[in-house]
Amino acid sequence: MENNRTNLITKLTALMMAVIMVLSMGITPAFAAEEYIAAIGNTLYTSLQSAVDAAEDGETVVLRENANGNGVVVPAGKEIIFDFGGNTYTVDGTLVGSAGTETLGLQLLKGAKVTLKNGTLKAGEKVKFLVQNYSDLTVDNMNLDVTGVEYKYAYALSNNCGNVLITGESNISSDYVAFDLWYNLQGGYPEGVSVTFDEGYTGTVIGDMEYGAYTGMNTEGWTEKTALTIKNGTFTGEFKNSSDFEEKANITLYGGTFADEKAADYCAEKFKAVADGDNYIVVPRVYNFLSSDGKEYETLQQAVDAAEGETVITFKESANGNGVVVPAGKEITFDFSGNTYTVDGTLVGSAGTETLGLQLLKGAKVTLKNGTLKAGEKVKFLVQNYSDLTVENMNLDVRGVEYKYAYALSNNCGNVLITGESNISSDYVAFDLWYNLQGGYPEGVSVTFDESYTGTVIGDIEYGAYAYSDGWTEKTALTVKGGTFKGEIKNLAEKVLYAGDMNITLYGGSFVKPVMDEWCAQGSESAIFDDGTYGPCFHDFTEKIEDEDHFFGEPDCERGNTYYYDCSKCVKMGGETFHDGRKLGHSFSKYIYNDDATCVKEGTATAFCDREGCNAKDTVSVKGTAKHNMGEWTVTKAASCTVKGTEERICQVCGKKETRSLAGGHTYSSTFITDTEPECGKKGSKSRHCIYCDAKTDITSIPAKSHSYKVTVKASTLKKTGSKTTTCTLCGKTAKEDISRIKTVKLSKTSYTYTGKAFKPTVTVKAYSGKKLTKDKDYTVKYSKNKAIGTATVTVTFKGDYSGSKKLTFSIKPAKTESLKLTAKNDAIALSWKTVKGAEGYEIKYSTSKKFTGKTTKTTLIKKQSTKKTTLKKLKNKKKYYVKIRAYKTVSGKKIYGSYSSVKNIKTK
Numbered sequence: 001m002e003n004n005r006t007n008l009i010t011k012l013t014a015l016m017m018a019v020i021m022v023l024s025m026g027i028t029p030a031f032a033a034e035e036y037i038a039a040i041g042n043t044l045y046t047s048l049q050s051a052v053d054a055a056e057d058g059e060t061v062v063l064r065e066n067a068n069g070n071g072v073v074v075p076a077g078k079e080i081i082f083d084f085g086g087n088t089y090t091v092d093g094t095l096v097g098s099a100g101t102e103t104l105g106l107q108l109l110k111g112a113k114v115t116l117k118n119g120t121l122k123a124g125e126k127v128k129f130l131v132q133n134y135s136d137l138t139v140d141n142m143n144l145d146v147t148g149v150e151y152k153y154a155y156a157l158s159n160n161c162g163n164v165l166i167t168g169e170s171n172i173s174s175d176y177v178a179f180d181l182w183y184n185l186q187g188g189y190p191e192g193v194s195v196t197f198d199e200g201y202t203g204t205v206i207g208d209m210e211y212g213a214y215t216g217m218n219t220e221g222w223t224e225k226t227a228l229t230i231k232n233g234t235f236t237g238e239f240k241n242s243s244d245f246e247e248k249a250n251i252t253l254y255g256g257t258f259a260d261e262k263a264a265d266y267c268a269e270k271f272k273a274v275a276d277g278d279n280y281i282v283v284p285r286v287y288n289f290l291s292s293d294g295k296e297y298e299t300l301q302q303a304v305d306a307a308e309g310e311t312v313i314t315f316k317e318s319a320n321g322n323g324v325v326v327p328a329g330k331e332i333t334f335d336f337s338g339n340t341y342t343v344d345g346t347l348v349g350s351a352g353t354e355t356l357g358l359q360l361l362k363g364a365k366v367t368l369k370n371g372t373l374k375a376g377e378k379v380k381f382l383v384q385n386y387s388d389l390t391v392e393n394m395n396l397d398v399r400g401v402e403y404k405y406a407y408a409l410s411n412n413c414g415n416v417l418i419t420g421e422s423n424i425s426s427d428y429v430a431f432d433l434w435y436n437l438q439g440g441y442p443e444g445v446s447v448t449f450d451e452s453y454t455g456t457v458i459g460d461i462e463y464g465a466y467a468y469s470d471g472w473t474e475k476t477a478l479t480v481k482g483g484t485f486k487g488e489i490k491n492l493a494e495k496v497l498y499a500g501d502m503n504i505t506l507y508g509g510s511f512v513k514p515v516m517d518e519w520c521a522q523g524s525e526s527a528i529f530d531d532g533t534y535g536p537c538f539h540d541f542t543e544k545i546e547d548e549d550h551f552f553g554e555p556d557c558e559r560g561n562t563y564y565y566d567c568s569k570c571v572k573m574g575g576e577t578f579h580d581g582r583k584l585g586h587s588f589s590k591y592i593y594n595d596d597a598t599c600v601k602e603g604t605a606t607a608f609c610d611r612e613g614c615n616a617k618d619t620v621s622v623k624g625t626a627k628h629n630m631g632e633w634t635v636t637k638a639a640s641c642t643v644k645g646t647e648e649r650i651c652q653v654c655g656k657k658e659t660r661s662l663a664g665g666h667t668y669s670s671t672f673i674t675d676t677e678p679e680c681g682k683k684g685s686k687s688r689h690c691i692y693c694d695a696k697t698d699i700t701s702i703p704a705k706s707h708s709y710k711v712t713v714k715a716s717t718l719k720k721t722g723s724k725t726t727t728c729t730l731c732g733k734t735a736k737e738d739i740s741r742i743k744t745v746k747l748s749k750t751s752y753t754y755t756g757k758a759f760k761p762t763v764t765v766k767a768y769s770g771k772k773l774t775k776d777k778d779y780t781v782k783y784s785k786n787k788a789i790g791t792a793t794v795t796v797t798f799k800g801d802y803s804g805s806k807k808l809t810f811s812i813k814p815a816k817t818e819s820l821k822l823t824a825k826n827d828a829i830a831l832s833w834k835t836v837k838g839a840e841g842y843e844i845k846y847s848t849s850k851k852f853t854g855k856t857t858k859t860t861l862i863k864k865q866s867t868k869k870t871t872l873k874k875l876k877n878k879k880k881y882y883v884k885i886r887a888y889k890t891v892s893g894k895k896i897y898g899s900y901s902s903v904k905n906i907k908t909k
Contacts, residue, residue, distance in 0.1 A: 037067040048072045048082075048089065055080050063087045063119060071096035071104055074135065076111035084119020084142070092124025103128035103151075108135035110161050110189065116142045117168075125150045134161040134189065141168035147175050147206075155180060156207065161189035165196050170203040178207030178237055183222045184214055192225025197233050197256070204234040211251065212243030223250040230282075231255045239266070253282045290314045300324045300341065307332050315339040315371060323348035323356055323379075326387065328363035336371020336394070344376025355380035355403075360387035362413050362441065368394045369420075377402045386413040386441065393420035399427050399458075407432060408459065413441035417448050418483075422455040430459030430487055435476045438466045444475025449509065453482040461485070463502050464492035473503040480509040484533075488513045506536040527570035543568040546580055557586045557614050587611055588618045592652075593629075630658065639664050641693050666690040668697050678702045680731040705730060715803035716741045716767070722801060739801050740769035747794060750810040753898070754838045758787040761810055763796055778802050789814055789838050790891035814839045814887035814898030822906040827877055829906055831885070832869040836898060839865045839887035843897065846872055846883045850905075880907045 036044035038051040039062045045051040049072050051061040060081040070093035074080060091105035105127045108114050112135035120143040123130045130146040131137075139157075146156040156172045157164075157179040172178045181193050213222045231254040238260045241249060251266040253273075263280045264273035270287075273280040287296035289303040292312040297303035301324050303313045312333045322345035326332060343357035357379045360366050364387035372395040375382045382398040383389075391409075398408040408424045409416075409431035424430045433445050465472050489511075491499045500518030507521045510533040517526045520536035527537035545566040550573060555561050559579045566573055588607040596603035602623045609616040628651035636659075639645030645662035668688040675696075678684035684702035689695070707728040716722030722739035748762035763781050765773040773779055779798045786792035789812050797805040815836050823830040831844065841864055847857035862870060875881065882905045887898040 037064055037069065038062065039064055052078070052080060063089055068092050068124075070094040071102075071106065073107045074109060074112045074114055076109040079113040081115040081117070083117055084121070086119055088120040088122055090122045090124055091127055091130070095126060097129075097132065104132045105130040106132070108133045108137060108162075110134040112136070114138070115140060116144075118142065120145060123147075123149050123154065123156075127151070127154060129155045129158050131157045133157065133159045133164065136162045137164045139164070139166045139170050139172075141170060143171045143173070145171075145173045147173050149175075152176060158182065159193045159195055160184045161191055161193050163194045163196075165198060166203075167198050167200045168202065170201065172203075172205045172207070174207035176207060177210050177240075178205045180210035180212075180242075181226050181228055182210070182212060182214075182242075183226045190225075192222070192227075194227040194229070196229040197231060199231045199255070201231065201233040204236065206236050208237035208240050209235065210240045210242045211249045212241060214243075223248070226250055228252070229254070233257070235259065238262070255282050257281050286317075286319070288316050288319045290316055304330065304332060315341065318342075320344050320376075322346040323354070323358065325359045326361060326364045326366055328361045331365040333367040333369065335369055336373075338371055340372040340374055342374045342376055343379055343382070347378060349381075349384065356384045357382040357398075358384070360385045360389060360414075362386040364388070366390070367392065368396075370394065372397060375399075375401050375406065375408075379403070379406060381407045381410050383409045385409065385411045385416065388414045389416045391416070391418045391422050391424075393422060395423045395425070397423075397425045399425050401427075404428060410434065411445045411447055412436045413443055413445050415446045415448075417450060418455075419450050419452050420454070422453065424455075424457045424459070426459035428459060429462050430457045432462035432464075432492075433476050433478055434462070435465035435469075435472045437469050437472070442469075442475075444472070444477075446477040446479070448479040449481060449483050451481045451508070456484040456486060458486045460487040461489045462492050463489065463504070464497075473497075473501060477503045477505070479505045479507070481507040482509055484510045486512050489515070489519075509535050511535050527567070527572055529570050537567065537570040537572070539567045539572060540569055541567055541576065544580065555582070555584050557584050557609060557611055557616065559583050584611065586614065586616050586618070591618075591620065591622075593622065594619075628652075633660075635662070638662075641666050641690060641695065666695045666697075667692060668695075672698070672700065674702065675699075676702075678705050680705050680707050680728065680733070707731065707733060713739070713801055715739070715798070715801055717798070717802070717804040718742045718745075718806065724801065740767040740771060742766075742773070742798070742802060742804075743768045745796055745806045745808065747808050747810055752810065752812050753815050754789045754812050755815075756787070756837060758783070759792065759810070759812060760786065761794070763794065763808075765796065773802065786810075786812070788812065788891075789889040789896050811896070813896055814889055816899040817842065817885045817887050817901040820883070820885055820901040820904050822883060822904050824906050824909050825871070826909045827873065827875050829872045829875060829881060829883065829908060830869065831872065831883065833885055833901065835866060835868045836887035838889065839898070840889040841865060842867070842885055842887055844870070844872070844883065844885045845900075846881050848876075848879060848881060850882050850903075852882065852884075875908050877908060880905055 036046055038045040038048050040051055040055055040059050045054065047069055048061065049070060052072060052074055055061055057079040060083050063084045066087045068090045071091050073096050095102045095104055096107045097104040105123055106121065108131065114135045115138040117140035121130060123146040127146060127149055128151045130144055144156045146154045153176045154174060155177045156174040159180060160182050161184065179195065181195055183192055211226065211228065213226065228251045234257045236259045239251065239262045252268045253263055253266045254268050254271055258280045259278065261280055263282060267273055267282055270285045271282055272285050273282050285298050287298050289297040289300050291297065291303055291306065295306065297306065300321055304324055304326055307330055310331045312335055314335045315337050318339040320342045323343050325348050347354045347356055348359045349356040357375055358373065360383065366387045367390040369392035373382060375398040379398060379401055380403045382396055396408045398406045405428045406426060407429045408426040411432060412434050431447065433447055435444055463476065463478065465476065489504065491497055491502060500516050504519040505521055506515060506519050510529065512533060514534045515526050515536065520526055524536040524538045526534065528534050543566040544563065546563055550563045550566060560583050562577050562579050587610040589610055591605040591607040594604045594606060604619050605622045606617055606619045630649045631652050633647045633649045635645065635647045637645040639662040642664055644664045646659055647662055648657050648659045650657050668690055672686040673689050674684060674686045676684040681704050683704050685699060686702055687696040687699040708730050709726045710729050712725045712727065714723045716739040718741065721741045724737050724739055726735045742765060744766045746764050752759045760783055765779055767773065775781065778800050779796050779802065782795045784793045791809050791811055794808045795805060796808065817833050817836055819834040821832045842862040844860045844862065845852055845857060849856040882903055884900040884903045886900045888895045
């Protein structure tokens with residue numbers, strides 16, 4: 001008995017000491033002998049319910065750590081915040097609820113105002129309703145999890161009254177119903193219930209969403225009081241109507257991703273659900289089409305259907321959509337405003353042949369301008385036209401579709417004007433003109449490309465009719481006045497029609513295929529142009545071309561070269577000629593005295609033009625000069641180096657001869673000729689030679705040549721000695737010397753402490769000869785990974801007389817951990833230190849041995865760089881401990897450590 005009393009006194013004493021210690025720290029325990037899972041300010045509580053009961057309005061109950069416990073009731077009128085602090089509360093104890101139905105984890109009563117945030121509320125196995133809510137509730141960055149419980153119809157969040165806001169990265173998870181909205185007039189909640197997932201909601205709801213009301217009572221207008229609004233988030237379950245009423249649920253979706261296709265039924269005005277794989281995303285409707293009456297439309301067909309009178313439909317931005325039908329009688333201008341409309345949805349056309357992008361019916365008046373109409377993959381006819389159509393600065397593009405015979409513009413009726421920089425593009429037929437009496441279009445069709453047309457037509461042009469009727473070609477007219485056409489004009493009439501009889505009139509345009517003269521407008525003819533294209537040409541033979549193709553005749557005395565004129569518009573040569581270039585002029589050189597003149601008597605002399613084919617003559621007056629008109633000297637006997645010669649001249653008038661001798665002797669060249677080539681170290685010679693014999697004069701020496709050396713280097717490496725060979729390219733003389741191989745490659749420093757800056761230790765390279773190699777001349781240096789903690793690499797690459805490379809490494813370690821401070825506690829030591837830049841965490845060694853030996857030493861890791869304090873727990877009482885700390889970082893799976901701090905010691909309390 002005495003021993004039991006002694007043990008009791010000892011326990012009570014220890015308990016009292018614990019209470020005194022807690023009080024000395026400024027914390028008031030609600031009950032000191034149990035675990036404290038919750039706190040309000042500095043006051044601790046052993047259960048959430050006790051904290052709720054003690055909380056004043058507006059106070060925050062903090063969950064201090066992961067905990068398990070009983071269900072919790074928040075009474076009416078309480079205004080309370082639950083901050084889970086990143087922890088989880090699992091309800092696996094006694095549940096709460098109305099008498100006899102205690103199946104709830106959290107019961108929030110009417111009139112309360114509650115916030116659940118920053119953690120997880122999890123259901124134990126017996127829970128049926130994790131949160132039963134009648135309050136104004138906010139769920140912020142919170143997980144409500146009722147998965148894996150025994151009751152397979154469990155609810156995570158059941159809402160019968162109040163306004164609920166769900167925001168942040170909150171998640172609601174259930175194997176059955178994630179949450180519900182249930183109007184409960186019978187239960188005394190006429191105010192109704194609303195649930196809102198706001199714009200900031202980024203979480204996921206797993207489980208169904210239930211909506212309804214109790215039956216068997218007057219609930220008129222109940223849906224107005226039962227409102228679900230969703231603006232964001234992901235919802236994997238179904239929308240379930242669990243009541244017997246036929247009213248449409250008051251559910252409004254402004255955003256979010258849903259697995260249930262019924263999301264489309266609940267979209268807010270100006271919003272829609274778009275399929276994305278197996279899900280549906282709620283997005284704003286794009287009202288891309290503006291009518292001239294100021295109204296906006298989501299689809300182009302809606303804008304067309306609403307058009308009355310002369311209407312302009314303006315595109316606000318590029319869009320994809322369905323095909324469009326313009327009915328008879330409509331007068332519409334489609335102003336694309338620089339945008340593109342791609343027809344990749346449902347196509348239009350006659351029943352069973354819905355292959356059209358745009359169908360313009362007879363009697364309509366349509367303008368397409370200022371943009372691009374593009375075919376999706378399934379389109380066969382981009383525009384099927386029966387209307388009066390204008391295409392202005394517009395691109396019609398049917399290229400790249402599945403149907404290889406697709407048409408960009410098919411014309412069966414109406415008058416078509418194509419103007420401006422419009423382009424029509426197809427891999428097959430760009431456009432056609434097709435007379436269709438059989439289809440009820442006797443009016444026929446005309447297509448005109450006017451003078452202002454500057455665009456390009458890519459693809460063929462088809463012309464024809466289903467069946468002949470008298471004069472059908474008069475009603476099927478193509479007129480071209482400008483533009484470029486990169487296709488063939490094809491005659492596809494069912495009966496043979498001479499192509500020249502097609503009602504085609506060309507006033508202009510550029511074609512890649514030849515055009516027929518019959519198509520060319522009156523006054524023009526088919527032509528080929530300088531760029532190799534074809535078209536009609538109203539010739540203008542005014543261009544002067546001076547080339548060999550247009551050359552007609554050589555120049556003569558009276559005129560220059562003769563050329564044919566060319567057409568200034570095409571390459572055709574005209575029949576008329578022109579003269580250009582300098583005329584030769586007459587050449588009179590042989591004047592002969594007439595009978596009235598002699599060498600000593602005044603008279604006249606006449607000469608005929610020297611040029612072949614010219615008979616022009618020139619007569620000039622000559623005066624008697626008492627001198628003969630002697631001709632040029634002519635050699636009659638050539639002189640040699642050793643023998644004299646003779647030459648004579650004759651009077652051009654009287655024929656008198658004069659003779660003179662030609663002196664002999666050598667005649668030397670004015671330039672020197674090399675007689676003997678100089679060599680390396682040996683002179684040569686040069687002289688001037690007689691042009692008639694081998695005689696030489698002015699013999700002069702040529703200086704000897706210097707050696708011209710070529711150096712061949714066989715680079716030295718870390719393993720082999722190199723060499724340098726010098727060879728004269730003139731005489732072949734050689735000399736060779738060795739290049740000593742590389743002996744050492746060293747770094748000035750191989751270990752650094754991390755600073756955040758790049759380290760570049762100096763590299764020293766020496767050869768076996770003792771020579772120190774020079775950086776950038778003999779080698780280059782490249783550093784990598786030389787800034788971060790870890791192992792840096794230095795690559796030394798040799799050059800010049802040296803080759804190869806060598807890699808060196810150096811380490812970069814975390815800095816030494818400084819300012820280690822110790823504070824003694826009961827069975828524990830509190831540590832603080834200065835954080836180390838660039839580190840990943842810290843390793844703490846503590847020991848009862850000053851030398852940190854054996855089993856007396858323990859290690860603990862701090863895995864966060866920003867941590868600068870911790871507590872070593874479960875130590876021995878009143879025991880001296882030695883402590884040191886160092887920073888580390890993991891690089892490629894290996895920890896790199898910094899230096900230890902100074903060893904500190906302290907004795908525990």
